[in-house]
Amino acid sequence: MTLLDIINKLLGRQPASADTARQRLQLVLAHDRSDLNPELLEQMRREILEVVSRYVEIDLEEGDVSLETEDRVTALVANLPIKRARPTPLPVPERDEPEPAPTPA
């Protein structure tokens, strides 16, 4: 935070736009560079959550799988808060019938 940010906040002004510009760029470039369409990304996100939640109970509300980019390298970043580990992993669901992510026991 800079002095300018504090002054803006005190005066109730909008924060300076350069920071917003950087955030918007980073988001859009992460998607441009990965060349993944939103549907595929969403499908991948669902499957990752499914696999992880067979082993540990995760907070699905807080969980987040997103693309980030730095130095022209795009990374898939998963932030999945673990509630508790499962004593035994849940069985692999049958592939034929599409099944929603297993609900915590």
Next chain:
Amino acid sequence: MEQALVKHKQVPNLALLPAGNPRMLEWLKPDDMIKIAKLLGDQFEYILIDCPAGIEDGFKNAMAAAEEAIVVTTPEVSAVRDADRVIGLLNAHGIKPIQLVLNRVRPKMMLNNEMLPVSDVTDILALPLLGLVLEDEQVIISTNRGEPLTLNGTRSPAAVEYNNVARRLTGEEVPLIDPLKAGGGIRSKLGRLLQTKIF
């Protein structure tokens, strides 16, 4: 080739090869560009290929003959996004070095943190900075008159930086200006103070 080249009136060793009309450009292929560049290479030390905006055929033609690249962009979201796509294509074709010229920088907006800082653009695009050109009314005035900005004696900020870019290309070390100091005086000192990171 001699007939097609337009020699500059004031600078004897500078010549322009016009692109021709758009209909003729339809049959121009990347291989032709390579042949043209080879022909010119015997005669000239530097060949600058002006590239059309976008990533269509014109860009592919220009890229075919290029040994290195200079990407020109402005510190705006949509421009940086386009530049990123172009850099991606240049990288994929193994063209390097790729250098960046940041154009139409407005020091006052940067001081107020209302324009992407230079470091953000160079970090995001991961390119070294070859030049930093300030927004300059003289650019429009000189193109209105059809006179080269670097030769009309104004020594305006953009003219000075164009010269510096050319000198850097030849290997000379010319320091880049700091846009936050470009304004000079109390205003820019205050601006820098306001932008100091506190926490």
